[in-house]
Amino acid sequence: MMATADSPFSSMLDRYAPLVALADANDSPILILASNGEELYANAAYRSINVPHDQQRSIVFENDEIKVARVFLPKDPGRIAAEIMLEIAENLPIMVWLRDFETNEVLFINRAYEKIWGRSRESLYKEPDSFIDAILPEDRRYLDQVRKKHGEGVPTSARYRIRRPDGDIRWISARSAPVFDADGKQYRRAGIAEDVTEQTLLQSRTADIQRLESLGRLAGGVAHDFNNLLTAVIGYVEMALEKLPKEADARAYLENVLTASDRATALIKQMLAYARRQPIRYESIDLNETIRRAEPLLRGALGKNIELDTNLHPSLQNIRADESQIQQVLLNLASNSRDAMPNGGRVTIETKPFEVASTTLIGFHELRPGSYALLTFSDNGPGMSQDNLRRATEPFFTTKEPGIGTGLGLSTCEGILLQSGGVLDIETEPGQGARVLTYWKSYQESID
Template sequence: HPDDKVRVQQTVQHTIETHEPFAHNHRIVTPDGEVRLIFSLGHTVLNEQGTVIRLIGSAQDITEQSNLAEQLRQAQKMEAVGRLAGGVAHDFNNLLTVMDCHVQFLLQDLDESTPQRLDVEAIKKATENAAALTRQLLAFSRKQILQPKLINLNDSISNIESLLGRLLGETVTVVTRLDTSLGQMKADPGQIEQVLMNLAVNARDAMPMGGALTIQTRSVIVSEMQAKLRPGMRKGPHALLAVSDSGEGIPDDVRPHIFEPFFTTKEVGQGTGLGLATVYGIVKQSGGVIDVVSARGKGTTFNLYFPLTSGDAPEQAQHYAVTGGLTGTETILLVEDANALRAVATRILTSNGYKVLAAENGEAALRVFRKNEEKIDALLTDVVMPELGGRELAAIILADRPDIPILFMSGYTETAALGKLGTSRGHGFIGKPFTPEALLRQLREVLDRPRKPPAP
């Protein structure tokens, strides 16, 4: 490779002059223009007078090993950034819940004609935008709330094809090539459409003078060897979604960072840097794998692999309609370690007739429960708390009160937050941030569910 040629020559010359063996990596360019990474080692052979008579060495093509190691490093980096983003979004959701609920309190007390109402509604709009931002962060960290169903990828593309035309403008031509034999996959249809939209917008931005956006699907079988070469991929049948543009391609120094949250090459104010990060998170949370192929002057292709599945649609969790009002007279054990959020939840419940026993953590909640076990009608608890979390607290209380209604709160997904102790066991779940009405409705729904009779 031209950039490595001088270094290799200097290394060999140094070995000839000093008789020190060499071992290094360098690139070569094959006759068809492909760049490969080579590991070379060698040493000198001397005659009786100590003169170099030959140089002996070997060369090994380590391109695939290097690529695999780089993929692993990138996956580990993205995992670490994802944990950070998820933690920030979780804490931010607590703050947003407090802000949004106080905005609702203010709106309840202000008449439509009050001048200050416009200011409060502007704050409400800002909190909604902030909540959308945290959802994108949670999407990247694979902890957003999804509603997976059995879907056909072709249907998702057809659903937004006309919208893409309006979104991309007249200078971009949309071409679809869909495999009609494509099987079913399990994913949230709304999030898959979000993936398509984000990739389409990214492609449009890569073609400022216009061009072609090609969306292609096909069924592929991933072998065990192919799965090993792509971290996170499983062997077996997959749906491949390939989204290609005819732009200028992604520079080599930019490509390692394109999925990182808030990374953008656009000017300040022209983008959040969360478009591709959101795509990455949704694909990963849906059990898929994403990679990118790009060449300067030849465009970019994003390849998304989703495992195919078979069988009937999964059984949906039961939901019970709230037929009465949202008020109540029951006694609620409220557990939340964020002081401001605990105060807001207490205000919401008590102002609607409920009695509240509040605790700042799991240990304190257990003490309150032991003293008031017979009075408590339901448990409303955060999931992520120091020392004794919501899941562990619920398990202890359920051992004494198997029929107690439980409503979990979390800024993470239900699956990430609860694991096996989810709503499939009849418990409720509400994601943060939430409004006062949403909390009251979810709590009322849990309280009104029919109770299983105790085992004889």
């Protein structure tokens, strides 16, 4: 008599499980202790059969009438070790898998696959290569080359990106190795895969910071030397203008040279600000009052078709900064918003106190513990993509038409903030506008 999943044995198993005692001979009375506390005895001859796919359960019969249910048989050490390994594999945060090399059948995949890929394990058991559907098309060719090496019976490793069903893109680091039989033939393939998105982004940020710092040092050195040359040019032009009569035709040319030199001087100041080598006169600044004084300039920079709103916190601490640099930051941000919203829009400037209890990573930089004033400059323009956001503060990077922007606006703002002991961060999504958050260190905190 065989036991099946839908037979009366199943309900009996559930009713009297688990049982904790079993006689070791089929002609001796046995005492069964059921989970509900009921005591069952079997005095007649009985026999045991195994329930399919479960070697731990046995059924006892008396005169073909079911008398008892599930029992636990002794486990051998090998089975215990296998169960421990299975439990470990199921609870690892990285994906663990095992495939049949000849048939490509997935023999095992742990639950981490569902968390990382966002897909069910059952889908992978049914379609062993369905995981490839999530891999970004531009990474599949590379992964195909890696998988071809499986036939050589060598370990492989790969890094690629997947797109989860929710649209989130994740970086994956995968490794696999062959499993050989007694004859040295590869008959299975085992591997692991790990979500390394956070580590990848951190490495990218570190590389960006190092690259931008090197570029800043270079820009600062060039700007400093060029400023010395420009000072001489301006000086000689002014001397020439003094000697020329007012009606001389050459005056117009020299005055154009002076105008161009003034623009070059402003550009150099931005480069020096980015490189944090610009002379600064720090003092205690009322940020709210500085914004109020700058409002007429900002409205002029934004133009008539862009509205400007302010929401200034009444209890804001004074900050440690150079007022001219605060105005430069505001004007640079206003210029960006104006160019992003040629058909009009709205800009909002907000301030509020901000406390940092422990060192916090803001953007690419650390914000140290202390008191800050947070100035947020936001617009309802088109926003920017994540790729452009990552490069937004990179010097000379711009999405504007040639001749419109220098690509130094945001990098200058960031340099000013860093030199003042603060940081700059940007929050944006395509079609959702942009928010530039500037953290200014409080004056009292700087003294302390």
